Amino acid sequence: MINHPDGQVILLAHGDGGALSRELVEQVFLRHFKSEPLLPLADAALLDDSGGRLALTTDSFVVDPLFFNGGDIGKLAVCGTVNDLAVSGAVPRYLAASFMIEEGLPLATLERVAASMAAACAEAGVQVAAGDTKVVQRGHLDKLFITTTGVGWLPAGVEPGYHRLAAGDVVLINGFLGDHGLAVLSRRHGLELDGQIVSDCAPLNGITGALLARCPGVKIMRDLTRGGLATAVKEIALAAGVDFRLEEEALPVRDVVRGAAEMLGLDPLYLANEGKFLAVVDAKEAQTALDVLREHPLGRRTCAIGRVEAGRGNVYLQTVMGGTRLLDLLAGEPLPRIC
Amino acid sequence: MINHPDGQVILLAHGDGGALSRELVEQVFLRHFKSEPLLPLADAALLDDSGGRLALTTDSFVVDPLFFNGGDIGKLAVCGTVNDLAVSGAVPRYLAASFMIEEGLPLATLERVAASMAAACAEAGVQVAAGDTKVVQRGHLDKLFITTTGVGWLPAGVEPGYHRLAAGDVVLINGFLGDHGLAVLSRRHGLELDGQIVSDCAPLNGITGALLARCPGVKIMRDLTRGGLATAVKEIALAAGVDFRLEEEALPVRDVVRGAAEMLGLDPLYLANEGKFLAVVDAKEAQTALDVLREHPLGRRTCAIGRVEAGRGNVYLQTVMGGTRLLDLLAGEPLPRIC
Structure with missing residues (x-):
């Protein structure tokens, strides 16, 4: 897209929150809108x-x-x-x-x-x-x-930022992955699993506020919307210049979501969530953060899913089978109009 | 729409900035979003x-x-x-x-x-x-x-507001009416007058800033977008509980716009502008305001078009023929996608 000829067109994938979305934002919008507050492409x-x-x-x-x-x-x-x-x-x-x-x-x-x-x-x-x-x-x-x-x-004193990530930091998420994406898709396609899967759509400011109040040292938080957990972690890894190692076994996915995603050929790690976020905290604060999050109604199923490692932007998934899978930004297979 | 039965639908006119738009906002959005800053429906x-x-x-x-x-x-x-x-x-x-x-x-x-x-x-x-x-x-x-x-x-000290309007106040506008609306319509319909009519689309903060700097007592300003001058003045009249009397002879409309509007059955007073605003000022400040506005590139053709009178929300147009026409909110004849 850098040297795009006349006639190149917007693809659905330009809106999927993945690699092409990122390219579009960098190549078109950031180039034209040279504004300091926009530059970090923060939430x-x-x-x-x-x-x-x-x-x-x-x-x-x-x-x-x-x-x-x-x-x-x-x-x-x-x-x-x-x-x-x-x-x-x-x-x-x-x-x-x-x-x-x-x-x-x-x-x-x-x-x-x-x-x-x-x-x-x-x-x-x-x-x-x-x-x-x-x-x-x-x-x-x-x-x-x-x-x-x-x-x-x-608030004064709160300053999450990529620069604060360091090897050993712990990654927490506040519950099951993929519920929103599959709730929308199953309703759209009239799948019979409709009704079993409920979007997690919820305002997170209560739980993030509770976390910050007790753990003001939270290094970064990110909601897991379009592109899902995998895209969010990969984007953080790239921006911070660190690696992440996630444990597949620790990733919470409901059975009904896992089954439906398999049926549709989708990976729950890339499905949109609307009430889930990840927080990266210093290992010393991890237990406190876990406790605080689990006390909140939107965080009962909070778990630690992996760690930060020194590196250059890679995200490794330790699979249940003992292998290692490299996670990248969402690419191809766009799921339009999921949010 | 107040006691709407199931099945009532959104009409194009609900988006035209006129009477039905107002009704929709009041009956649907204001009812649900009870927020102090939203309530005045200010710009x-x-x-x-x-x-x-x-x-x-x-x-x-x-x-x-x-x-x-x-x-x-x-x-x-x-x-x-x-x-x-x-x-x-x-x-x-x-x-x-x-x-x-x-x-x-x-x-x-x-x-x-x-x-x-x-x-x-x-x-x-x-x-x-x-x-x-x-x-x-x-x-x-x-x-x-x-x-x-x-x-x-x-800025501190700047506080335009409906409550400040009083009989005798003067209404100023910064130039020709209807250019934007007709520029869009003529391009859309491939009219041969395309090219002769240029949208007035421009950022007004320079000229409004200049006006406020010299005349901090400006009582109210309003841009003349969807619904045009007539709708804007009528809305102010209703909100402030005063009447307005405008002089048709004083209203600046380019000949080519007047002719094209007539051909299309449209009234320039209801056509959208994107670089025009009205300012209501105390009569004592009117000449200063006129001078300041005319000094600005976007205000060379500024003119006084009428006055505020005691009343209850009526807008009278003194016609060139010596008659009086009552102006109301835009209603019917919506011009969709004009902005």
């Missing part, structure tokens, strides 16, 4: 503000179908943006919500989505502070897209 | 911030075609959001930009849009601080939508 941008460090993040939600087991586009639009702030260490405060609607969308659908957003805002303790609505002709947009932008403040 | 939300008053605004851009005489969706996405901050009296600082892209969009198109955004950001003195990209399957979205969210700060 939320930290803005200069005379009164403190302001955090800003934005996300568009195009999930199909609009409603799925465990959530809907509205809940997702609130939680996804709240979570980007939360894993940045920020306290989410305000959302801006912009709605793009296809002519003919039942008003009842919009009501249901708005009500769901309001409930999620209440749960997360944020307010919608600004909004916009556009309607386009039938066929110009599939039903409903929502962009949410989040504003929050980074 | 930008003013947020509580220990360090000052933070302003936040968001807008989705779905203009069709993507490129038109005088601008494109990228320039529009920057200027539209910058202008919402500017007319709120805020100094725009950061943008978050979220891109929703149809699979198959030429990469060159996206490059061109991003470059245009970067140029507009430079002109406006803002930075893109956060972003997101989603790609959807062919046919699920028409080419490209962009949501921009703007963050700015309200």
Whole structure:
């Protein structure tokens, strides 16, 4: 894509959160938008503000179908943006919500989505502070897209960052992987396992706040959305210039998710989550962090899944069979409209 | 829509910025999002911030075609959001930009849009601080939508507000009406007048800043986007509980725009502008304000178009023929995807 000829086109994979997404952002957007806060490509941008460090993040939600087991586009639009702030260490405060609607969308659908957003805002303790609505002709947009932008403040003393990672650090995740991705896919494709798999969509600022309060030394946090755990860990490894070694045996995946993913030819490590995050902590703090997370309703199944090693950006998975598998960014096999 | 039965659907007119848009926002969004900063439905939300008053605004851009005489969706996405901050009296600082892209969009198109955004950001003195990209399957979205969210700060002492309007205040606008709306429509419909009409799309924070610097007593400003001048004035009249009397003779409309609008059955007073705003000032400050605005490149054709009168939300247009026409919110005849 560096020397793209005229006529090269956007592929679905440019939106999958994997390797091509990264390339698109670097080759197109970063090149044009030379802004210091954008450069780290963090989940939320930290803005200069005379009164403190302001955090800003934005996300568009195009999930199909609009409603799925465990959530809907509205809940997702609130939680996804709240979570980007939360894993940045920020306290989410305000959302801006912009709605793009296809002519003919039942008003009842919009009501249901708005009500769901309001409930999620209440749960997360944020307010919608600004909004916009556009309607386009039938066929110009599939039903409903929502962009949410989040504003929050980074408490003094909280400063997660790639530069703080060091060999020996422990990687924690707060529960089962892949639930959101499969809940959406099973509803979309009418699979009979629909109903058994529930999206984990939830606002994470409560649990990240609890963690930071007790373990202010948390080195980095990351939510495991598009591209899943594997892509998130690989991106951190590349950005920090360290290796990660994960234990397959320690990775929590529900049996029903593992079975359905196998049936669909998907790897749960690459499936989207909307209520899961990883935290990297100093080994000395790992037990405290585990305890704190397990005390929270969204962290009952928290576990340590691996460690940081000196290296140059590789992610190794120690398989149950005793082998080693190299994990890379999600590439190919895009799952469009998963969030 | 208040007692809507199941099955009522979103109409194109719900997105036109007129009466039905207002109803939708009040009946659906305000009801669910009970947030103090959202309640005034101002162009930008003013947020509580220990360090000052933070302003936040968001807008989705779905203009069709993507490129038109005088601008494109990228320039529009920057200027539209910058202008919402500017007319709120805020100094725009950061943008978050979220891109929703149809699979198959030429990469060159996206490059061109991003470059245009970067140029507009430079002109406006803002930075893109956060972003997101989603790609959807062919046919699920028409080419490209962009949501921009703007963050700015309200300088101390600046506090425009409806409550400050009083009989005798003077209404100023900074130039010709309807250029943007007709530039987009003529390109979309391949009218032969294409080329003669150029969108006025421009960042207004320079000129609003200049005005506030010299006339800090400006009572209210408003950009004249979807719904045009008439809708903007009517909304202010309703919100402030005053009447407005505008002089048709004083309204600046280019001959080519007037002619084309007539041909298409459109009223220039309801056509969208993307580089025009109105300012209401105390009569004693009107001449100073006029002088300041005319000194600015975006205000050479500034003129006084009417006055505030005691009343209850009516907008009267004194016609050239000596009659009086009552102006209302835009209703019916929606012009979708004009911005």
